[in-house]
Amino acid sequence: MAKTQPHVDVVMIGLGWTNSIMGMELTEEGLNVLALERGPDQDTVPEFAYPKMADELTYGVRYQLMQRPAKSTVTVRHGVRDSALPYRSLGSFLPGNGVGGAGTHWNGHTWRPQPQELRLKSYVEETFGADIIPDDMTIQDFGVSYDELEPHFDFFEKVAGIAGKAGNLNGEIQAGGNPFEGWRSDEYPMPPMARTLNDSMFRDVAKAQGLHPFPLPAANASEAYTNPYGMQLAPCNYCGFCERYGCLNGSKSSPQTCVLGALKRRENFSYRANCEVMKVELAEDGKTATGVTYIDENGDEVFQPADLVIMGAYSLHNVHLLLLSGIGEPYNPISGDGVVGKNYAYQMNGGATLYFQDKAFNPFIGAGANGETLNDFGVEQIDFAREGFIGGSYFNAAMTNGQPIRNMPLPGGAPQWGAEWKEAVQQTYGHTMTIGSHGSNMAYRDCYLDLDPTYTDDHGRPLMRMTFDWKDNDVRMTQFMKQKIDTLSRALAPDDYKLSFKDFDSHYDVRPYQTTHNVGGAIMGSDPSTSVLNRYLQSWDVHNVFVMGASAFPQNLQYNPTGLVGALTYWAAKAIREQYLKNPGPLVQA
Amino acid sequence: MSAKLENASRRDFIKGSLMMIPAVTVGSGVSLTAAADEPPPNLADYTPTFFDAEEWQFVMAACDRLIPSDGAGPGALETNVPIFIDKQMEGKFGHAADWYMKGPFTEDASPLFGYQSSLTPREVYRKGIAATRRHCQDALGEDFRGLDAAGQDRVLTQLEQGALEFDEVSASQFFAFLLQNTKEGYFADPIHGGNKHMAAWKFIGFPGARAAYREWVDQHDRAYPLGPVSLTGERG
Ligand SMILES: Cc1cc2nc3c(=O)[nH]c(=O)nc-3n(C[C@H](O)[C@H](O)[C@H](O)COP(=O)(O)OP(=O)(O)OC[C@H]3O[C@@H](n4cnc5c(N)ncnc54)[C@H](O)[C@@H]3O)c2cc1C
Numbered sequence: 001m002a003k004t005q006p007h008v009d010v011v012m013i014g015l016g017w018t019n020s021i022m023g024m025e026l027t028e029e030g031l032n033v034l035a036l037e038r039g040p041d042q043d044t045v046p047e048f049a050y051p052k053m054a055d056e057l058t059y060g061v062r063y064q065l066m067q068r069p070a071k072s073t074v075t076v077r078h079g080v081r082d083s084a085l086p087y088r089s090l091g092s093f094l095p096g097n098g099v100g101g102a103g104t105h106w107n108g109h110t111w112r113p114q115p116q117e118l119r120l121k122s123y124v125e126e127t128f129g130a131d132i133i134p135d136d137m138t139i140q141d142f143g144v145s146y147d148e149l150e151p152h153f154d155f156f157e158k159v160a161g162i163a164g165k166a167g168n169l170n171g172e173i174q175a176g177g178n179p180f181e182g183w184r185s186d187e188y189p190m191p192p193m194a195r196t197l198n199d200s201m202f203r204d205v206a207k208a209q210g211l212h213p214f215p216l217p218a219a220n221a222s223e224a225y226t227n228p229y230g231m232q233l234a235p236c237n238y239c240g241f242c243e244r245y246g247c248l249n250g251s252k253s254s255p256q257t258c259v260l261g262a263l264k265r266r267e268n269f270s271y272r273a274n275c276e277v278m279k280v281e282l283a284e285d286g287k288t289a290t291g292v293t294y295i296d297e298n299g300d301e302v303f304q305p306a307d308l309v310i311m312g313a314y315s316l317h318n319v320h321l322l323l324l325s326g327i328g329e330p331y332n333p334i335s336g337d338g339v340v341g342k343n344y345a346y347q348m349n350g351g352a353t354l355y356f357q358d359k360a361f362n363p364f365i366g367a368g369a370n371g372e373t374l375n376d377f378g379v380e381q382i383d384f385a386r387e388g389f390i391g392g393s394y395f396n397a398a399m400t401n402g403q404p405i406r407n408m409p410l411p412g413g414a415p416q417w418g419a420e421w422k423e424a425v426q427q428t429y430g431h432t433m434t435i436g437s438h439g440s441n442m443a444y445r446d447c448y449l450d451l452d453p454t455y456t457d458d459h460g461r462p463l464m465r466m467t468f469d470w471k472d473n474d475v476r477m478t479q480f481m482k483q484k485i486d487t488l489s490r491a492l493a494p495d496d497y498k499l500s501f502k503d504f505d506s507h508y509d510v511r512p513y514q515t516t517h518n519v520g521g522a523i524m525g526s527d528p529s530t531s532v533l534n535r536y537l538q539s540w541d542v543h544n545v546f547v548m549g550a551s552a553f554p555q556n557l558q559y560n561p562t563g564l565v566g567a568l569t570y571w572a573a574k575a576i577r578e579q580y581l582k583n584p585g586p587l588v589q590a
Numbered sequence: 591m592s593a594k595l596e597n598a599s600r601r602d603f604i605k606g607s608l609m610m611i612p613a614v615t616v617g618s619g620v621s622l623t624a625a626a627d628e629p630p631p632n633l634a635d636y637t638p639t640f641f642d643a644e645e646w647q648f649v650m651a652a653c654d655r656l657i658p659s660d661g662a663g664p665g666a667l668e669t670n671v672p673i674f675i676d677k678q679m680e681g682k683f684g685h686a687a688d689w690y691m692k693g694p695f696t697e698d699a700s701p702l703f704g705y706q707s708s709l710t711p712r713e714v715y716r717k718g719i720a721a722t723r724r725h726c727q728d729a730l731g732e733d734f735r736g737l738d739a740a741g742q743d744r745v746l747t748q749l750e751q752g753a754l755e756f757d758e759v760s761a762s763q764f765f766a767f768l769l770q771n772t773k774e775g776y777f778a779d780p781i782h783g784g785n786k787h788m789a790a791w792k793f794i795g796f797p798g799a800r801a802a803y804r805e806w807v808d809q810h811d812r813a814y815p816l817g818p819v820s821l822t823g824e825r826g
C-alpha cells in the first residue's frame with residue numbers, strides 16, 4: 001500500500017524550463033505548488049563549478065548530466081511492420097535528468113517560430129492548395145496564433161536573457177536583424193554575442209550573395225544582465241564547454257540561473273529531487289486526476305494528491321506518462337483513430353565542414369549559441385509548389401567548442417588511425433569551420449509513439465516505442481539546402497570541404513547526435529478527434545491535467561524548440577490563472 | 591590584457607578554486623583533489639587492475655599501432671593510453687552501467703540501431719583479445735605482439751572491417767571500442783589516466799580546461815598563444 005503525502009494544490013512532474021516557469025506563475029496565485037523531479041538536485045555551485053565541468057570525457061562523452069538508458073529509454077523502429085529495438089546507449093538525442101532538466105546542458109539557440117509555422121496546414125492550403133500535401137502527411141495547425149503568443153515570446157526572452165538583434169520591430173524592418181522574422185514588440189534584452197572568425201567569414205560571403213545574415217539569438221549572456229525575476233547572468237566567457245555541460249560561469253540561461261533561485265525563495269513552492277512519477281492517478285469516472293504516484297528517493301511508492309497536475313517531464317516522457325496513465329485514446333496508425341502518440345517528429349539537419357589550411361579558428365573559444373545565421377531559405381520563403389516539398393531550414397555558422405575527442409573533423413580520405421591519422425589531426429585541428437542547415441520535419445501517419453510490447457523498465461512498465469523514419473518530402477527539402485550550402489561553401493574557397501546531408505537511401509540512425517528536439521505525441525489543436533490537448537495545453541479528456549513542452553507541436557519547426565516551448569508555457573499559465581482557477585473545467589468545449 | 595597577466599591570474603584562480611572545493615569527484619569517481627604535482631605513473635611500472643599480464647601486452651601493442659610514436663606528436667604509449675583503458679574497464683563504461691542491458695537481444699541488428707549486444711564493454715575486450723590472440727596463433731603462428739608492425743596493422747584492419755569472424759564476440763565491435771577508447775585516452779583530461787602531461791593537447795594546440803577566453807574571442811585569425819591547463823591545475 002503506497003504511503004500518502006499531504007495534499008497540495010498543484011503537483012508538477014519534472015523541473016526543467018517548463019515547470020520552473022509554471023512554478024513562478026502558479027505560486028503567484030498563492031497556490032501551494034510541489035515539483036517532483038526524477039533526477040538529482042543540481043545548481044551552478046557546487047555541481048557546475050569550475051574546474052570540474054571542463055571535463056570532456058565525463059560530461060561530453062559519457063553524458064554524466066543526461067538520462068541513463070538503464071533507468072529510462074525508448075525502443076525504436078523504422079516502420080509499423082518492424083520489431084523495435086531498445087535505444088540502449090545514448091546517441092541521437094540526450095534527454096535531461098535532474099533539476100533544471102535539459103535546460104542546464106542545452107546550447108541556447110533561442111528562436112521564435114515563423115507565424116506561418118503555427119498554422120502550417122492552413123498556410124499551405126491557402127497559399128499552394130491542399131493537393132500539394134502528400135497523402136501520408138498529417139500536418140496540422142497549432143490552434144494558437146503568433147499574435148496571441150507574441151507577449152509570451154517577449155517575456156520568455158526577457159526571463160531567459162536572450163542576446164540578439166531584432167529584425168522586425170512592430171512591423172518595421174531593422175538593419176542587422178532577421179528581416180523575415182515575425183513582428184516583435186521589443187528589441188532583444190541583450191546585444192548579440194561577440195563575432196568569431198567563422199561568423200564573420202560566413203556573414204561576408206552570404207552578404208556578397210545577396211542573402212541576409214544576422215547573429216544567432218543566444219541564451220548565453222553577452223553582458224551582465226538582471227532579468228524580471230531579479231536573477232542575474234554574468235557575461236559569457238566563451239569557455240567552450242557549453243552544450244552537454246552545466247555553465248561554470250552563471251552565463252547560460254537555464255532554469256537555475258533565470259528562475260529557480262527566485263522560485264525557491266517562495267514559501268508556497270517546494271520540490272523533491274530523486275522522485276520519479278510512475279503514473280497520473282484518475283478518479284473513478286476517468287474525467288479528473290486525483291494526483292500522482294511516484295517512487296521516492298528511498299525506493300518507496302508514494303501517492304501525492306493534488307487538484308491540478310502539470311506535466312513538464314520533456315516531450316517523450318509526457319507522452320509515455322499519458323499512455324501509462326490511460327489519459328486520452330492511444331493513436332492507431334492503421335485506422336488513424338486515437339490521438340496519444342500521434343505525429344511524432346524530429347529535425348532534418350545537414351551541413352558542410354570546410355577546411356582552411358591558413359586560418360586559425362581557435363575552435364575552443366566558443367559558446368553554445370554564438371554564430372551567424374540566415375533565414376533566406378525558411379518555411380515562409382519557399383514556394384512549396386515549385387520546389388516540390390513542404391518545409392524549410394535556417395543556416396548557421398557556429399563555433400561551439402573545440403573539444404578534441406568529439407570534435408576532430410578530418411578531410412575526406414584521412415585514415416581513422418595510425419601515423420597518418422595523427423598527422424591529419426595535427427594539420428586539421430583548428431583549421432575547420434562548419435555551415436549547418438537546421439530544418440523542419442513534417443508529421444506522417446506512420447511516425448508515432450506507443451507502448452512497446454516487449455521491453456520493460458525496472459518497474460515492469462512497458463518502454464515507449466518510437467516508430468520513425470525519414471520521408472521523401474523532407475529529404476527533398478534537405479537536398480535543396482545542400483545545393484545552397486554547396487554554393488556558399490565554394491564561395492568561401494576552402495582548401496577542402498565535405499557535405500553531409502540525408503539522401504533518399506537514408507534511414508533514421510540512432511548513433512550520431514542529431515538534436516534533442518523530439519516533438520509531438522501529445523499535440524495541441526482545435527479538435528479533440530485530432531489532438532490530445534486544446535489550445536491551452538489542457539488535456540481534452542482530463543481537464544485538470546495540462547501538458548507542457550514540445551510534445552504539443554503537431555510537426556516540427558525549422559527552428560530549435562525552446563523559444564516556443566517557453567512562450568506556450570506562459571500562454572497556458574495565463575489561461576490557468578485567468579480562466580481555469582475561477583472555474584475548473586474544460587477551457588474549450590469539444 | 592597581456593598573455594602573461596592572463597596566465598598568472600588564471601593560475602591563481604585555478605589554485606583558489608581547488609582550495610575551495612573539498613574532495614569533489616568527477617563522474618568516474620576520480621578525485622579532483624589529487625595533488626596537482628603528483629606525477630602520472632610510468633607505463634612500465636603500472637600494474638593493470640582489469641587486464642591480466644597477457645591481455646595487457648596485447649592492449650599495449652595494439653594502442654602502439656593505433657596511435658604510433660612515429661612522426662610528430664606523442665604516441666599512445668608515451669601518453670599512458672593503456673592505463674586510461676584499464677581504468678575505464680573498472681568504471682561505469684566498462685560495466686555498461688548506464689546502458690539499457692535487458693533482453694531480448696538481437697545481435698545481428700542493423701547498425702543503425704546502435705549497440706545491441708548483451709556483452710558489456712569489458713566482456714567485449716576480454717573475449718575480443720582472447721579471440722584475436724588465438725587467431726594470430728592459429729593463422730600466423732605468432733602472438734599478436736610478436737608480429738611486426740605491418741603484420742599487426744593487417745590484423746587490426748581485419749578486425750576493423752569485420753573480416754575476422756569470432757564465435758563469442760563481434761570483431762568489429764571489439765575494434766570499435768579499442769579505437770574509441772584509445773582516442774579518448776589520448777585526448778581526455780589527464781585525471782582519467784591518459785594524455786600524460788597533456789602531451790596530446792600540446793601537440794594539437796588545445797588549451798584544455800582553461801575555459802575562459804573573453805579577451806580572445808574577437809581576435810580573429812591569430813593562433814591562441816597559451817599552453818593547456820588540466821583539471822588538477824597542471825600547466826603545459
Ligand atoms: C544537448 C542539448 C542541446 C540543446 N540545445 C537546444 C538549443 O540550442 N535550442 C533549443 O531551443 N533547445 C535546445 N535543446 C532542447 C531544450 O533543452 C529543451 O527544449 C528544453 O529543455 C525542454 O524543457 P522541458 O521543461 O520541456 O523539459 P526538460 O528540460 O527536459 O525537463 C524535464 C524534466 O523532467 C524530468 N522527468 C522526466 N520524467 C519524469 C518523471 N517521470 N518524474 C519526475 N521527473 C521526470 C527530467 O528528469 C527533466 O529534469 C537542447 C537539448 C539538449 C539535450
Ligand code: SF4
Nearest residue numbers: 236239242247252367
Ligand atoms: S560558453 Fe558561456 S554560457 Fe556556455 S557554459 Fe561557457 S560561460 Fe557558460
